[in-house]
């Protein structure tokens with residue numbers, strides 16, 4: 237069973253982001269970039285399936301500029317067997333990313349696509365569901381547990397939903413998107429970083445995939461939100477309750 | 487653009503309409519065209535009845551089939567895409583329900599999906615938070631059908647009007663792709679109001695040290711008629727179930743009062759609560775970032791402050 241794991245390069249979750257002064261976007265110059273944390277969890281899950289003898293191969297794929305190959309090397313060090321970079325410069329909407337991933341799926345024929353439930357930059361939470369729709373496959377989103385029943389060609393998943401947990405079975409092939417509590421990704425060892433340098437990383441272009449991508453949205457501007465408040469330091473519980481009553485909050 | 491109207495996908499559990507639907511209806515009423523609500527499920531008469539009494543709703547479409555009973559995205563998306571293509575907008579709440587189904591609908595319609603809008607600027611222009619709410623993006627849609635999830639906390643809920651009811655129309659369209667199957671649901675039964683729509687939220691973090699200590703928060707929440715919430719750290723540590731999580735990857739809340747207890751204020755947590763009207767922070771570390779977004783801050787040991795607060799509230803709040 238082959239697993240495909242889509243990876244997105246994003247600003248590291250520990251970095252405080254700054255909106256560019258001209259409102260055109262977020263400053264990414266000299267900012268630490270990392271694998272989207274959810275994608276790390278997806279990759280870890282795929283690598284564990286391989287270690288258990290369930291997955292035969294783990295292929296990482298990413299869409300972006302050639303800088304993304306650095307991110308894919310990290311994925312290879314984390315245990316992916318090989319990687320594919322689909323080169324593209326413009327920021328793409330999730331629907332276009334899903335179309336690219338569909339083309340890759342049709343080439344690679346994985347049985348399971350494991351991906352993050354959202355990217356921590358645009359917070360869209362769409363691509364997995366869209367890919368599943370375009371392929372006509374089952375989807376399992378926000379999963380915190382995965383059990384593969386290869387013989388019956390299905391997986392059982394536990395999903396984190398607003399009112400608790402939900403258990404579903406999905407027919408294979410399927411797309412699943414992972415939540416934070418599925419696993420804890422391991423640390424990358426030095427030998428694995430060295431090994432990653434020799435693993436195959438193929439580059440293709442959108443044209444080579446035979447795709448024509450439409451523009452669906454235009455980003456007009458990006459602004460910082462109002463976040464800070466002037467915090468009044470309160471000395472006693474009585475004073476706090478006084479304030480809240482004065483403000484007619486309680 | 488001549489609007490062909492707005493289709494809102496209602497969220498429910500076949501028995502009860504989820505409140506978030508009323509918030510989406512209110513967002514929909516800011517857009518040009520008629521607001522039509524689609525209820526998909528099985529034996530959901532009570533939900534249909536409730537929807538028909540939501541103010542602003544012009545028509546209710548109902549489609550019932552066993553394959554829709556458990557909210558499976560694959561089946562529902564086919565139906566929503568089929569009927570949605572006659573509209574200019576297809577909206578759903580940005581809850582785990584809406585976020586699961588709507589991208590699938592958009593892909594079937596070959597359009598983009600705009601996630602979690604918080605403001606409507608024009609008929610094709612919307613604001614949505616990005617980077618855990620550290621930036622706001624204004625986005626123009628170029629698609630003929632705008633498929634969007636709406637952040638419930640950003641729009642006031644449409645009220646119920648008992649005096650009139652929108653007409654109800656039955657649809658017969660049973661999609662059953664048999665791709666996924668429902669096995670079971672494990673709901674955590676929280677006392678008090680629903681977290682996403684509560685007026686008061688009392689939230690705890692890793693500072694609580696263990697699950698039992700959430701009893702201290704429960705006591706305060708009960709006195710204030712509020713709901714309990716938590717950080718990811720508290721959920722990961724097993725103090726409370728996953729559906730208590732507030733933040734970038736949990737629930738988004740904007741209550742009148744948010745009390746953050748033993749919470750450091752990581753940006754991923756702030757993403758879920760910074761739009762609350764009044765924020766109170768209780769933390770023993772005076773430099774904790776949570777104080778930067780708080781209106782009132784108390785520096786001290788929560789294990790000392792909470793029992794005092796509970797006592798003070800018992801005296802001061804009139805329970806009538």
Ligand SMILES: Cc1cc2nc3c(=O)[nH]c(=O)nc-3n(C[C@H](O)[C@H](O)[C@H](O)COP(=O)(O)OP(=O)(O)OC[C@H]3O[C@@H](n4cnc5c(N)ncnc54)[C@H](O)[C@@H]3O)c2cc1C
Nearest residue numbers: 691692693717718719733734735736748750754755770788
């Ligand atoms: C991709 C990603 C997504 C994430 N999504 C979310 C999310 O949705 N929601 C979320 O909450 N987090 C999320 N996180 C995690 C987030 O980064 C923080 O790790 C988390 O919010 C910290 O939780 P905390 O404040 O409870 O714990 P800590 O940061 O450990 O803070 C505990 C606080 O308690 C205080 N304290 C301790 N003892 C006492 C005492 N006796 N009295 C008073 N104060 C005390 C301490 O001073 C400290 O400030 C996410 C992280 C990542 C990487």
